[in-house]
Amino acid sequence: MKKLISLLLALVMVLSLGSAAFAAPGDQADGKLTIWCWDKTFNIAAMEKAKEMYQAEHPDVEIDIEEVLSEDIESRVIASNGDTTTLPDIVLVQDHSIQKFVTNYPEVYHDITDEFDFSDFMPAKLGLSVVDGRNYGIPFDAGTVVAAWRTDYLEEAGYTVDDLTDIDMDRFLEIARDVKEKTGMPMLSGQAGAVDTVLIMLQSCGGSMFNEDGTANIAGNEKLKAVIETYNTMVAEGIFIEVNSWDEYIGTLSNGSVVGTFTGCWILSTIMSLTDQAGKWAVTNMPAMVGVDGATNYSNNGGSSWAIINNKDIDLALDFMQMYRNVDFYNEILPTTSAIACYGPAKEGSNYTAASEFFNGDAVFAKIVEFGDKVPAEVTGPYYYDARGNVGTAVTNALNGGDLDSELQTAQDTTEFTMGF
Amino acid sequence: MNEGAFKKYGKRTLIYVFLIIMSIISVFPLYWCFISSCNTTQQILGGRMVPSSHLMENLKNLFAQQDVLNAFKNSVINTVLVLVLSLAICSIAGYGFEIFHDKGKDAVMAVIMMSMMVPFVAILVPLFQMFTKMGFVNKYIGYILPSLSTPFLIMLFRNNARTFPKEVLEAARVDGLSEMGIFVRMFVPMMRPTFAAAATITFMNTWNAYLWPKVVLQTPDSITMPMLVANLLSGYVVDYGVVMAGVTICTLPTVIVFFILQRSFTEAVAGAVK
Numbered sequence: 001m002k003k004l005i006s007l008l009l010a011l012v013m014v015l016s017l018g019s020a021a022f023a024a025p026g027d028q029a030d031g032k033l034t035i036w037c038w039d040k041t042f043n044i045a046a047m048e049k050a051k052e053m054y055q056a057e058h059p060d061v062e063i064d065i066e067e068v069l070s071e072d073i074e075s076r077v078i079a080s081n082g083d084t085t086t087l088p089d090i091v092l093v094q095d096h097s098i099q100k101f102v103t104n105y106p107e108v109y110h111d112i113t114d115e116f117d118f119s120d121f122m123p124a125k126l127g128l129s130v131v132d133g134r135n136y137g138i139p140f141d142a143g144t145v146v147a148a149w150r151t152d153y154l155e156e157a158g159y160t161v162d163d164l165t166d167i168d169m170d171r172f173l174e175i176a177r178d179v180k181e182k183t184g185m186p187m188l189s190g191q192a193g194a195v196d197t198v199l200i201m202l203q204s205c206g207g208s209m210f211n212e213d214g215t216a217n218i219a220g221n222e223k224l225k226a227v228i229e230t231y232n233t234m235v236a237e238g239i240f241i242e243v244n245s246w247d248e249y250i251g252t253l254s255n256g257s258v259v260g261t262f263t264g265c266w267i268l269s270t271i272m273s274l275t276d277q278a279g280k281w282a283v284t285n286m287p288a289m290v291g292v293d294g295a296t297n298y299s300n301n302g303g304s305s306w307a308i309i310n311n312k313d314i315d316l317a318l319d320f321m322q323m324y325r326n327v328d329f330y331n332e333i334l335p336t337t338s339a340i341a342c343y344g345p346a347k348e349g350s351n352y353t354a355a356s357e358f359f360n361g362d363a364v365f366a367k368i369v370e371f372g373d374k375v376p377a378e379v380t381g382p383y384y385y386d387a388r389g390n391v392g393t394a395v396t397n398a399l400n401g402g403d404l405d406s407e408l409q410t411a412q413d414t415t416e417f418t419m420g421f
Numbered sequence: 422m423n424e425g426a427f428k429k430y431g432k433r434t435l436i437y438v439f440l441i442i443m444s445i446i447s448v449f450p451l452y453w454c455f456i457s458s459c460n461t462t463q464q465i466l467g468g469r470m471v472p473s474s475h476l477m478e479n480l481k482n483l484f485a486q487q488d489v490l491n492a493f494k495n496s497v498i499n500t501v502l503v504l505v506l507s508l509a510i511c512s513i514a515g516y517g518f519e520i521f522h523d524k525g526k527d528a529v530m531a532v533i534m535m536s537m538m539v540p541f542v543a544i545l546v547p548l549f550q551m552f553t554k555m556g557f558v559n560k561y562i563g564y565i566l567p568s569l570s571t572p573f574l575i576m577l578f579r580n581n582a583r584t585f586p587k588e589v590l591e592a593a594r595v596d597g598l599s600e601m602g603i604f605v606r607m608f609v610p611m612m613r614p615t616f617a618a619a620a621t622i623t624f625m626n627t628w629n630a631y632l633w634p635k636v637v638l639q640t641p642d643s644i645t646m647p648m649l650v651a652n653l654l655s656g657y658v659v660d661y662g663v664v665m666a667g668v669t670i671c672t673l674p675t676v677i678v679f680f681i682l683q684r685s686f687t688e689a690v691a692g693a694v695k
Contacts (some may be wrong), residue, residue, distance in 0.1 A: 255466070
């Protein structure tokens with residue numbers, strides 16, 4: 001009996017002393033800059049470099065960079081319910097999530113419109129973090145679309161990468177059919193239902209799933225319809241193979257079972273990790289849509305921006321973030337992270353203009369920054385991911401024989417329902 | 422062989438074939454997880470189903486990228502605390518509800534059971550707000566407190582307490598044993614299988630918990646093993662060999678605990694069904 005009472009007392013002590021004796025190490029302390037981001041080889045590595053360069057001039061500033069997954073940052077912002085006590089000074093946000101989170105938690109994110117110089121940043125990228133004309137994000141990595149092709153497969157079919165540069169979709173389909181006939185290889189691959197490729201093509205001609213006033217623009221959107229029809233043609237003819245998961249998509253590139261891909265330039269770090277394929281890849285721009293107003297060979301897919309949190313050391317955070325207007329900084333992080341700057345002047349850096357051995361001496365990074373300047377701006381909104389999911393369903397149903405117009409109408413209705421119209 | 426024997430053995434063979442197939446399906450994810458931790462990303466994506474010699478390399482990279490020992494230590498501390506405390510609290514609660522049974526307690530039990538239907542996500546925001554104000558964020562107490570008393574464990578102990586013989590209870594009372602003495606000296610030893618089942622379930626739930634810890638444990642020093650594995654998947658470039666090495670390390674304790682307690686677990690669950 002005594003033993004039981006002692007045990008219970010011990011349990012009570014554990015509970016009551018929990019906050020003191022069992023405090024996990026590393027509690028947040030005041031007076032320093034805390035940053036949350038999520039990729040050790042990419043944005044964390046970039047921030048570590050920014051920290052090193054900043055601390056060289058400001059040795060007294062303490063900067064803590066913590067690895068927190070993108071979805072975990074979102075969960076913590078939701079759980080905080082507007083109270084920034086438990087949040088850090090700076091967080092990295094996925095570009096298409098910024099508007100939703102700023103709209104839902106306006107008290108969390110600091111309006112930096114008048115406090116940060118946004119000149120020389122890619123216009124298409126800046127627009128993603130603007131809510132009601134106010135800016136809430138400092139652009140980090142570009143998702144500028146590149147078309148990466150296996151030159152050995154192209155040569156086998158009698159083509160070079162120049163034949164795929166500055167072309168339109170008609171010419172691309174012609175080449176793709178020929179390559180498939182001669183080598184048996186599909187040109188592209190992608191995750192079924194993920195609609196990355198559809199939205200890349202849509203933005204390349206300045207299209208969007210939303211109107212300027214924020215309303216859904218899916219049904220009766222001629223650009224979207226033309227893009228889906230082109231996509232479905234590619235899938236139906238076996239030029240584009242749909243796979244079930246992201247891992248399988250990466251697998252098609254690493255196994256060499258497709259000729260190439262066009263997607264955000266972040267894919268290059270995956271491609272460059274395939275050391276056995278060095279010298280076999282080339283980078284160019286994507287094919288432009290045909291018969292659509294404003295069609296270009298440039299687009300964007302993915303990327304992230306830094307947001308500054310309210311009720312923290314905002315002045316210090318803003319001063320630190322000046323690093324993202326520093327050409328030397330972008331030049332330093334490029335070789336280790338492959339993070340392509342959204343800051344125009346960065347392309348003058350020596351690492352940007354240097355020839356890439358992997359890509360047969362082509363200065364791919366400077367090329368991508370140039371592509372970035374030509375990307376048409378995209379109208380986006382808080383309901384981006386909802387609309388994206390609904391368009392994905394429409395594309396899949398149309399591929400399975402559904403009527404595209406009515407599928408797009410359903411996607412429009414579902415999106416409007418979510419938006420609360 | 423006569424027809425009866427043929428029927429008997431034929432039926433048994435069918436059952437064994439079915440069980441073997443089900444066993445393979447159940448064990449395959451574990452097998453694939455371990456095999457993949459011995460392979461490189463390219464081999465995994467290429468569908469290789471036999472191990473190669475990259476286990477040490479993957480482990481080396483895993484330990485270089487993440488503080489595995491710290492995450493493992495945190496997971497062990499959190500799990501042991503929750504395990505000991507929740508078994509103590511829920512077993513007493515379940516015992517009390519059954520042995521000192523009356524209409525009022527039935528009503529309370531009904532309320533507790535109803536709380537099983539409220540998803541944790543629904544209480545996440547208010548709970549986090551409360552814990553922020555109490556200063557429990559990034560503390561072990563913040564992690565363990567919401568898991569200490571679970572309706573399921575109380576129900577499990579209450580249901581199993583029904584099999585506790587009334588004669589033993591009355592005899593112990595006649596012999597002058599206090600109510601707490603009866604619980605500790607009579608109930609606990611007799612209900613060992615129930616404790617084993619409850620321990621297995623609690624261990625698995627706590628060890629694998631993800632949503633609450635990722636919200637309440639915010640510093641890199643306080644992350645747990647499932648959070649560490651999730652971190653490995655965050656980048657544009659994912660090293661699947663390293664991820665699977667992390668998953669293997671994260672899974673092993675659960676497998677070991679399950680194997681140690683499996684007989685008692687089966688007995689208790691079968692008892693509960695009866």
